[in-house]
Amino acid sequence: MALCRQIYRCTQAMPSGELYGLTGQMRRASVSVPSNIAEGFGREGQKEFLRHLRIAQGSLNELATQHELATSMDMIPSDPTTIRLIEETDLVLRGFIRSVKQSLRKTPSPSA
Template sequence: MATIRNFRDLVAWQKGMKLARAVYRASETMPKTELFGLRIQMRRSAVSVPSNIAEGYGRQSRSDYLRHLRIARGSLAELATQYELAADMRMIDEDPELTLLLAEEDRILQALIRSLEKTPAQAHPKADDIVVG
């Protein structure tokens, strides 16, 4: 397992950043009527995922890290719902890469949360990042 020096080394954060970039690209073509509606909601949800991973890690507390990972997972579920709605209403083209990123990030966050829940409370999060491939 690679050494985790900061939040940028976390696989969950890296995948979250990739997801956020994909959402920004995919939402570019949404109708102008959605500029301050579903488009901005999707982008905010997407940015929330890696942001909460970074914030939780940066607090250097297992309980804060876990709480922020759960918030990130909630934002991910929110984004998946918004993406599905936008695709169903033909506001956005379905993107297989984006669909895959949503599923991968959910799996990574779920595994990371489970791993941290099993770890003794005094453990620092650096030792608990896992690679889910």
């Protein structure tokens, strides 16, 4: 959620012509990360949770790319806080995915 708030703050400075372009894409990608985690958690089953964690990881990768584009084109300044939040979120998601995958391996499959 901290990353979402940070992206909304930093994209306020982007050109108004980008509101429905890169600004909107960055905001949607940032919201997609915690939304997919929450949706996956709310569904029954570890496999479904893992699937949503991977979708969240994909959204985070999109956001990192979009952020790099926006900063390289001087639409927003490069901000260490935003970069740190993207990196921290990536580390946490990777660890979470690894943990859920391990728990799936330990869970016995149902007998036919």
